[in-house]
Amino acid sequence: MGNSDEVLQTETDSEKVLSPEEAVAAIVFAATFANGEVTDEEIEVFNDILSNLELYENYSDEEMQAMVDKFTDIYDTDGIEALFNLAVESISEDWVETAFEAAVEVVLVDGSIPEAEEDFISNLQQALGIDNTVAQEILADLMVV
Numbered sequence: 609m610g611n612s613d614e615v616l617q618t619e620t621d622s623e624k625v626l627s628p629e630e631a632v633a634a635i636v637f638a639a640t641f642a643n644g645e646v647t648d649e650e651i652e653v654f655n656d657i658l659s660n661l662e663l664y665e666n667y668s669d670e671e672m673q674a675m676v677d678k679f680t681d682i683y684d685t686d687g688i689e690a691l692f693n694l695a696v697e698s699i700s701e702d703w704v705e706t707a708f709e710a711a712v713e714v715v716l717v718d719g720s721i722p723e724a725e726e727d728f729i730s731n732l733q734q735a736l737g738i739d740n741t742v743a744q745e746i747l748a749d750l751m752v753v
Contacts (some may be wrong), residue, residue: 624682630675632707633658634695636731637679639711642728653717658663658689663703676741696735704736709746716750 636657640650658664658672667675667715682691699707711732733743749750 624694624725625680626678626694628662628698628700628703630678631695631697631699632663632710633675634679634682634691635707636710636714637640637676637683638688638692638695639714639732642715642725644720644724645661647718649717650714653714655711661706661710663706670745682728692735699736705740705746706744708732708736708738708743709750712746712750 636654640646640654645745664672679691682694695707715721715729721729729743729747733740
């Protein structure tokens with residue numbers, strides 16, 4: 609993926625490495641910070657999304673918690689931008705749309721898209737290289753539900 613440094617204009621200082629599977633969850637985790645404050649609803653949706661994604665069906669509760677702890681460590685040490693960039697660099701092309709859709713679902717939890725969250729979605733779309741038509745279809749599908 610690789611063009612995330614241009615999108616958020618920051619270098620990935622973290623020495624951590626994410627697997628492609630962790631990258632999907634890290635993007636969803638980053639979405640909880642899209643408007644600058646994390647709500648209980650967003651955390652609940654984050655947990656629900658991960659527990660319902662086939663990608664994580666064989667993960668134990670301990671493995672899921674270790675993954676979230678890893679994200680929290682990167683966030684605490686290097687910031688959400690570093691986690692975002694690392695995730696975008698690490699994600700498999702096969703899971704790009706899954707990650708985008710899951711992140712948008714978190715952003716839409718309150719039923720609206722304030723400017724900060726709109727910017728996050730736009731940056732994420734650009735960083736993941738998702739076509740405008742595909743992004744609009746995903747947004748439309750999620751906003752109808």
